[in-house]
Amino acid sequence: MTAEPAIQGNDVELLKQLATAKANLLSQVGRRIVGQHDVLKGILTAILSQGHALLVGVPGLAKTLMVSTLADALDLKFSRIQFTPDLMPGDITGTEIIEEDIKTGKRAFRFVQGPVFANVVLADEINRTPPKTQAALLQAMQEHEVTAAGTTYHLPEPFFVLSTQNPIEQEGTYPLPEAQLDRFMFELRVEYPSVSEEEEIVQETTGEDVAAVTPVLDGRDLIAMQHLVRRIPAPKTIVRAAVRLARMTRPKSDDAPSLIKEYVDWGAGPRASQYMVLGAKARAALDGRPMADLEDLQSVALAVLRHRLMVNFAAEAAGRSAHDVCSELIQEGAWMTADS
Secondary structure: OOOOOOOOOHHHHHHHHHHHHHHHHHHHHOOOOOOHHHHHHHHHHHHHHOOOOOEEEEOOOOOHHHHHHHHHHHOOEEEEEOOOOOOOHHHHHEEEEEEEEOOOOOOOEEEOOOOOOOOOEEEEEEHHHHHHHHHHHHHHHOOEEEOOEEEEEEEOOOOOEEEEEEOOOOOOOOOOOOHHHHHEEEEEOOOOOOHHHHHHHHHHHHHOOOOOOOOOOOOOHHHHHHHHHHHOOOOOOHHOOOOOOOOHHOOOOOOOOHHHHHHEEEEEOOOOOOHHHHHHHHHHOOOOOOOOOOOHHHHHHHHHOOOOOOHHHHHOOOOHHHHHHHHHHHHHOOHHHOOO
């Protein structure tokens, strides 16, 4: 079997540009957002992997501002959809209206694009709308298309969805179906800031000045770097480790440890393996490295897996969430020793 070729030529220069762009992006976003470096790096990893991300955190942690600021730094079209119980699918994808030609008097249907026709779509509090409306995003997230009245419309590229979800308030919410969750590459946890970060936040946001953000990359640059991530080699050891880790989350699999058999009803599907490898490639690219390694894979594994596992009653009784189970499985490290 021939070895996968390493990237060469212009790709090496593009890797250097990407590493520089990452530093500049974080610097520009840092003009408005204090801290949250892990979340920002997770969002960038998802974007470069052509994936979507679910941001989970309590209100007031600047999730919306983080996404809109990143869109400004990337010079992309930004659209925000506030999900509410009465939101309809057409409010997201768009709808057909009847127009009358003033000269001829003839009437015809015209499709009016909805807010999903943007590069960066913020689905704010996505779990506040019923499954019927949540499902309006499925085709857009998977195929980057919208179908209305039998006609398919292509979404602008690059395209990615960043959704927010409040983990503590459950009244009037609708849990995301597993098919919807599986479309998200990452579930990113937005935590409270540290003491020093919170002091800086209060200091900077209680005055008149609003920090300006200078674009670092445009859409064409970002698409070129997304293609670069796809060209980065993934050694067989990385692929095997990702597949084994995903299979270990399935309680009926021969690879599943006792932890999974005891606490998990359903494990992660093949999309988890794909996203872990893509995420590892993107992490390597962000650091200017031409090949992903096991450390890159481990850095993205938890964000890929924790929203794809369905824990059982035994886990709930023991106070163990999917996050806890995934963390323990990853830390045990048995998945790293897959036979070559």
